[in-house]
Amino acid sequence: MSNLTQGQIKSSMASHLGIMQGLGWSIASACEQQQQEDSLCFQANLIDLANILLLVVYLATLVIAGCEKRFLVAARWGGLRLRPPWLCLVASPCCAVLGVACVCLGALRSSSAVAVVRGVVWVFVAVSVVVRPTRLSSVVAMAWWAATATMRTAYGVEVVARGSSLPVLDVAAWGVSLVLLLCVFVVGRAGRRDDVAGGGETSTEPLLSARGGGERSSSAFGEAGFLSRLLFTWMDPLLRLGYSKPLGLGDVPPLDADDEAAQACDTFLREWHRRRSGGGGGGEEKAASRLVFAVLAACYKKDLLLTALYTLLRTAAFGAMPVMLYSLVSYSYRRRERGLAAGMALIAGLVVMKLVESLSQRHWFFGSRRLGMRMRSAAMAAVFEKQLRLSGEARRRNSAGEIVNYIAVDAYRLGEFPYWLHLAWSMPVQLALAVALLFWTVGAGALPGLVPVAACGVLNVPFAKLLQRYQSRFMAAQDERQRATAEALAAMKVVKLQSWEEFFRGNVQRLRDAEVRWLADAQVSKAYGSSLYWMSPTIISAVIFAGTAALRSAPLDAAVVFTILATLRVISEPMRMLPEVLSIMIQIKVSLDRIGKFLMEEFRDDAVDRTMSPLPMPSSDMITMAINNGIFSWEPSKAIATLKSINIAAMQGEKIAVCGPVGAGKSSLLCAMLGEIPRMSGSVCCTKMHISEKLCQNVWKLSH
Secondary structure, three states: OHHHHHHHHHHHHHHHHHHHHHHOOOHHHHHHHHOOOHHHHHHHHHHHHHHHHHHHHHHHHHHHHHHOOOOOOOOEEOOEEOOOOHHHHHHHHHHHHHHHHHHHHHHHOOOOHHHHHHHHHHHHHHHHHHOOOOHHHHHHHHHHHHHHHHHHHHHHHHHHHOOOOOOHHHHHHHHHHHHHHHHHHHHHHHHHHHHHHHOOOOOOOOOOOOOOOOOOOOOOOOOOOHHHHHHOHHHHHHHHHHHHOOOOHHHOOOOOHHHOHHHHHHHHHHHHHHHHHHOOOOOHHHHHHHHHHHHHHHHOHHHHHHHHHHHHHHHHHHHOHHHHHHHHHHHHHOHHHHHHHHHHHHHHHHHHHHHHHHHHHHHHHHHHHHHHHHHHHHHHHHHHHHHOOOOHHHHHHOOHHHHHHHHHHHHHHHHHHHHHHHHHHHHHHHHHHHHHHHHHHHHHHHHHHHHHHHHHHHHHHHHHHHHHHHHHHHHHHHHHHHHHHHHHHHOHHHHHHOOOHHHHHHHHHHHHHHHHHHHHHHHHHHHHHHHHHHHHHHHHHHHHHHHHHHHOOOOOOHHHHHHHHHHHHHHHHHHHHHHHHHHHHHHHHHHHHHHHHHHOOOOOHHHOEEEOOOEOOOOOOOEEEEEEEEEEOOEHHHOEOOEEEEEEEEEOOOOOOOOOOOOOOHHHHHHHHHOOOOEEEEEEEEEHHHHHHHOOOOOOOOOO
């Protein structure tokens, strides 16, 4: 009886010990895994416990802020909206990546709860770096960062002092905690500066609209809280209204201030003029191909980094799914050894990974589309403003049809640019992660599978070059067709009177046939690349299974087979998307080159020397316009002068009539006064107050 009781007691103690080991609070288990002394193990568990307590306090501040309806992504200190400092934008993804790595490592070990809990804590640390809706939450978050840095530093110094070695994840956690310590000083200094600027009170009245003169109505997105933005519930009122009745223009909420076309255009043009005045080498065409992208990146770098963070989180979460599947299948074979707590930890990790993947993907899509809308609006407005200030030579090079294409086709493509830009770098990262998982799963058996992957990449190079050439030819043919159509429509009265309809119809049809031919070539080359990549996953999977069976690098049990199939699903997405990504990026590059080349067309401000005071001339101080020894040419590259030795002076209040037969140069003379004709030599001087009043952009003349 005593033996039975003693056996029951031992069994009960073993079960309790297994639960404690699964929860990660057993100091002895941590010591066996990390091979540290008792004091170091106690300090590690103390750090984990302190982090969990601080996490609970931080979550409590978020709940309080949500109850008070002040749950905004950006903090408001002194009534001012704060943008996260650049150091926080660096620290947040580092914490998130470290958390995902801890969760994955915990899923691979037998005692996984400790690493999983640490990974979840690091993920919430990443959230706290960018989500501080109130002053209280900011103070708690900064205290959390400082405490983490202090405890990690003390722990690392003691381990090094005793001659032991730190694991890689502990070294990474130490480095990230030091970055968080720097964030404490940066965020604290920014908060004090904004307190001084805002007076520390929130009783300031909102600014009035500079354009409308009245109060601007708030947008649904701008007033949404954190949870509303996270789950997109700010769209629910509009969706309910649309379900009950057809939506009208008054039912649609206004845009956020950052999404307005006027602000996007002002930001773009300000950065454009700044970079244009700074100059640069490399030739005009190369500068045009780089300048638009550089300006867009400079204007929206914070939004691009934020969407890149969403893309990285989605890629990491999606790529880590095979590891979670392998751990779950392996646990099903050894669930008695590992205990119930390990299984619950794996399920919790799987749920967290799926939530991170889903939310990050939705916000990546939404942020990319919203950012693309700003870029498209800025490019359209910039092209429209530029076409109002073109010189005569530039107007001949860019017809009305081409300018319409710049706005309707090229600028519109920029709306898709952020989404495909992040796909362009995330798909190779996802592919590399999947290949690494294959090597981890089957070892050398994955080597044969790299052969079709490399072959697909090599075979795609000629298709990419052909596609870029066909796309450029297609856009040029489209411009020619638009030019001919616009000319025919502009002179439709003459065409009808002279019965030239068939001739112009045949001309437009011929240009349309050329456009369709280049479009067909581009689509056929795209189809070849797509078919190649759609077949590749099947070929890769067959080669990997055959290589694993031939080399016997891994047992083909349920865990390995399911992991290989899940990894091939991760591989199949980039293999199928890469051709389309490549095609869209080529089209966007062509559009960026065309828009940049058009915006580089300059109406030369130095063609006319404009002053506000009368011109200092020896004969009179009342001269308002003068041309001295002016030589002008519509085609300066051919050195053929249109006007030679022009000397003219106009007095203030004087009326001058320009007379002459057709082709004498009356219009060219007025264009020379406006600065629209290239000046080869001489000088043109006028006062701003008179040249804008007496001459218009379109040249006029009086005929008898």
